[in-house]
Amino acid sequence: MVSTGGIDVAAFEIVDGTLSIVDLAADAAEGSRFACAVFEYLFATKRERRSVALKGGGWQPLLPGLRQRGLLVESANSGVLPSVFAEMFWQTAEIWMTSPSFAYPRRDVFDGKSEHPLRPPKPAGCVYARFIPWLSGMLSFHVASVDDLPHVHRWMNDPRVDEFWNEAGSESAHRGYLERMLADPHVIPLIGRFNEQAFSYFEIYWAKEDLIGPFCGAGDYDRGCHVIVGEEAFRGKPWFTAWLPSLLHLMFLDDPRTERIVQEPSAAHHRQLRNLQRSGFAHIRSVDLPTKRAAIMSISRQHFFSNRLWHPRIVPDEASS
Helix, strand or coil, rough: EECCCCCEEEEEEEECCCEEEEEEECCCCHHHHHHHHHHHHHHHHHHCCEEEEECHHHCCCCCHHHCCCCEEEEEHHHHHHHCEEEEHCCCCCCHHCCCCCCCCCCCCCECEEEEEEEECCCCCCEEEEECCCCCCEEEEEEEHHHHHHHHHHHHCCCCCHHHHHHHCCCCHHHHHHHHHHHHHCEEEEEEECCCCEEEEEEEEHHHHHHHHHHHHHHCCCEEEEEEEECCCHHHHHHHHHHHHHHHHHHHHHHHHHHEEECCCCCCCCCHHHHHHHHCCCEEEEEECCCEEEEEEEEEHHHHHHCCCCCCCCCCCCCCCC
């Protein structure tokens, strides 16, 4: 049963992989929204569940909306039930993103170093939110602002973070750093929150105009990320398997043309390399960047969604890169 405001609006029943609507006391738009909440729960709690078949006449008012959103797979064989597939459902951006996602119109520009598509204006506020079943709470990503400086300053001076970031310094230095990231059109700095508590700093970037671009043969819409987990209480497997897949999910959803995500952790950061490989990344090569010997890691859209990598499946023990 799904409720809102204390009122029961829909009841669903799943038996042997088929999902039926037992009762629907809502219009088609609201019913579709609640059906998506059920799909998310079913696909988020069982990694082996690849699809659900929709059974019964209760689905009839919702089928046009699901079909229009590209969520419905139907067969010409009348004996085959229409189905919703996990890998397609998890590419439906509006379910997790707080503002519409679309393919920003293309215009190529040259920035003095590389030619690349003009990037869209940066968003503001919360850009992604997802309920994490194994933590029983809400993980969200928010575009950073100078108001987040106290967090960033403290985390940058954590010896465990500084070992790999080498950015320890004064608050004024970190203010300048954050202001540069906010001004850079190819980077979006984010604060990770769990149930509204800030615990991490992330930078997601367009790989083609980044330092890593020439070393990984970056495509026009490839993306990458840098990570700081600043709060000790948020390190370890349950947290890593929540924020990393969610960060990848955000980057793939943000632009449907993003086919690959890359990272360049230190080649000496062996635990992080193992964690990334267990998370679905492949080690492409090791290269000498100006600041470090780096391992180029890569994960594709097809691999992430078809293998349902939003589920926890690794045992990590390091949380900064």
